[in-house]
Amino acid sequence: MNAPAGTLTLRRMTAADIDAVHALDERSFTNPWPRKSFEFELNENEASRQWVAELDGALAGVIVVWLLGDEAHIATIAVQPEWRGRGIAARLLCVALQALAAEGAVTAALEVRAGNEAALRLYRKFGFVEVGRRKGYYQDNGEDALLMDLTGLEPARLAELCPEAVR
Ligand SMILES: CC(C)(COP(=O)(O)OP(=O)(O)OC[C@H]1O[C@@H](n2cnc3c(N)ncnc32)[C@H](O)[C@@H]1OP(=O)(O)O)[C@@H](O)C(=O)NCCC(=O)NCCS
Numbered sequence: 001m002n003a004p005a006g007t008l009t010l011r012r013m014t015a016a017d018i019d020a021v022h023a024l025d026e027r028s029f030t031n032p033w034p035r036k037s038f039e040f041e042l043n044e045n046e047a048s049r050q051w052v053a054e055l056d057g058a059l060a061g062v063i064v065v066w067l068l069g070d071e072a073h074i075a076t077i078a079v080q081p082e083w084r085g086r087g088i089a090a091r092l093l094c095v096a097l098q099a100l101a102a103e104g105a106v107t108a109a110l111e112v113r114a115g116n117e118a119a120l121r122l123y124r125k126f127g128f129v130e131v132g133r134r135k136g137y138y139q140d141n142g143e144d145a146l147l148m149d150l151t152g153l154e155p156a157r158l159a160e161l162c163p164e165a166v167r
Contacts (some may be wrong), residue, residue: 006056010095013042013050013062020059021052024060030076030140040063040076048075051095053088063092065100072100074110077119080162089122094162097126101153108150113143124146126161 013021017036025032041048041064053061061079067074074096098110104131110128112119130150138147 008060008091009054010051011054012053013038013064015039017052017059017062018042021062024059024062024078025076027081031138033076034131049096049099051092051099053079053092055088056084060105061088061092063089063096065096067100067103067105070104070106072097072105072108074108082157084118091162092123093122093126094158097150098155098158099163101158102157106151106153108153108161110148110159111137112148113138114146115143120146123150126150128156 009158011084015027021038022033022035022108025038038050041050044067047066047068048064049067050062050064052059059080060083061077063077064075066075068074074093078146079092097105100108108128112123112124114133128150131149132147134145134147136142
């Protein structure tokens with residue numbers, strides 16, 4: 001995987017990021033979250049943890065993860081279209097899974113559009129496996145949702161997938 005050109009920084013999301021995060025969400029999804037959802041995640045949802053990736057100071061990506069009991073649930077992840085394929089989503093997933101594992105998560109889960117090949121490959125690379133399917137779940141085009149799980153969020157396994165995070 002190529003390292004992005006420029007300096008990539010991963011850090012927790014703040015209120016100052018919300019406009020840019022919302023704009024990224026609108027560029028990335030056919031059904032983007034309303035802006036107030038990101039405010040809710042940041043200020044009110046106690047289960048929510050959020051990180052952003054910055055490339056030379058500009059917002060490059062975002063991940064929102066919920067800690068639900070011992071499960072890390074990936075709520076959303078997106079990278080700017082022009083900076084995709086450079087390992088930024090993998091870095092975001094690493095930082096989130098490692099942080100939630102440290103908080104007690106032992107599994108991770110998510111839903112993904114059955115036709116979202118880039119996301120599916122990303123998740124499979126991390127060891128997520130398909131555990132279910134919701135037929136016609138997405139109302140805009142009737143696409144199925146795949147339910148994916150990753151069991152055994154072990155530090156050693158994450159360290160192998162995420163070497164940069166354990167240096
Ligand atoms: C899915 C998404 C977050 C991936 O972001 P990214 O930064 O481009 O992903 P990475 O560069 O970290 O890729 C990590 C792995 O994912 C897979 N992958 C990512 N993009 C891919 C693509 N276009 N085609 C095939 N595989 C892809 C590869 O296995 C890649 O590993 P490799 O580079 O070692 O081959 C990005 O495409 C995106 O923002 N899409 C729109 C929003 C979205 O669909 N989010 C997921 C919702 S469930």
